[in-house]
Amino acid sequence: MHSFTEENYLKVIYHISQTEPGTVQTNAIANGLNTKAASVTDMLKKLSDKQLIDYIKYQGVTLTEKGKAAAIKVIRKHRLWEVFLVDKLKFRWDEVHDIAEELEHINSSILVERLDDFLGFPKRDPHGDPIPDQHGNFEPSAHIHLHEIAKGKTGIIIGVSEHSSPFLIHLEKLGLTIGVAIAIHGITAYDGSVELMVNAQKINVSRKVAQHILVKLEETE
Amino acid sequence: MHSFTEENYLKVIYHISQTEPGTVQTNAIANGLNTKAASVTDMLKKLSDKQLIDYIKYQGVTLTEKGKAAAIKVIRKHRLWEVFLVDKLKFRWDEVHDIAEELEHINSSILVERLDDFLGFPKRDPHGDPIPDQHGNFEPSAHIHLHEIAKGKTGIIIGVSEHSSPFLIHLEKLGLTIGVAIAIHGITAYDGSVELMVNAQKINVSRKVAQHILVKLEETE
């Protein structure tokens, strides 16, 4: 269908469009793919010819419906393979990203559907990200970032927005894993770090770390 | 490590060297990869530079120890993934070849070892081919081709030497699957077809089909 490289571009464009408002910039894509702006421009022309993106020179791009569907398919595969690696092959959540990055390009829709079935139609991957269904539908999780939560609130960690191994290993050590209940004690004015209770322990988390932890707030009492 | 394409060349060279005696010819490789002799020559130079093959112009190639090890690694992955697809995802044996052809290039030794463990360290793939262990060792099966068996002999089907879907579906219809006991009634002089008993039924199998069925003969009574 689409080349390995095209799929990576679509995926990155999709991810950026979910986090940044407006059209997606050439430099942002270059950054997300560890490549140069000139290479991105070349590929944008190609993706535009294939009607996978809407592209206006110097103005950035947006995915077309077709492009969005293709991107979501890749993301679905990535997340299903991550579940496979953790649930079945006993990998840790910090080990699976790079392998899933390769597996996501395996091209067989029947394989994806069988895998989904085998895994019991999981709704979320090991990092808490929602897994799109066959038709590309998923409920985006109503989350808030840890560094934005007001003092006194309580909630449950439902995901992370960074998947690097060092970050995840750090979280593991702090006991900040998915499903864990937390209570915010306050934010340190000096460095923006967050004071919180986890597993009956009071810990301090840097702002940088807090920015990548997604929390579902508890219904207010 | 090695590119997708390099791995495919090594794999094909290995397979040819197992079936044909002597060095592997350029044309045979081109044939096995559905490419042209000129392209093969280009790649042979590259593989030779990397010391994966011994190559003398016009004389064909042989794998070096390094090349052989790389080829066997790919074959190990291919066969393990086939077991996964059939045992876990409930694919039929005629559906798995093409998907495994993609999966075999996924690059992660820990993944392969975990998969092997998950599958219970299988010794053979769904087509009866032996699966090399971590170190590349495997017992080659002592088999004989169906068309070479003498009248009156009995045996058990232990494998096939063609993996195409039409061929395997045909075998399935005839009841000629792995583990099935057969008894040779004779060979038809006119067309070389084989008369045999399977599941208490007398059937006739064309020479072309018989050539791709591997049988383990029963100890003579």
Place this chain on the structure above:
DNA sequence: AATAATTTTTAGATTTACCTAAAACTATTA
């Protein structure tokens, strides 16, 4: 609005893997 800074695009090259057509080599056989 003019200038400076930043971003993006163009131009021209490189690498990998492939192709066709022609030349060179090897094997066959008359």
Place this chain on the structure above:
DNA sequence: TAATAGTTTTAGGTAAATCTAAAAATTATT
């Protein structure tokens, strides 16, 4: 052994994806 058939290699070219350096366009700043 000379001609011919078959195989393999060389020569020259294409397409995908990348790069660097320079030009062009946009955005920000006096």
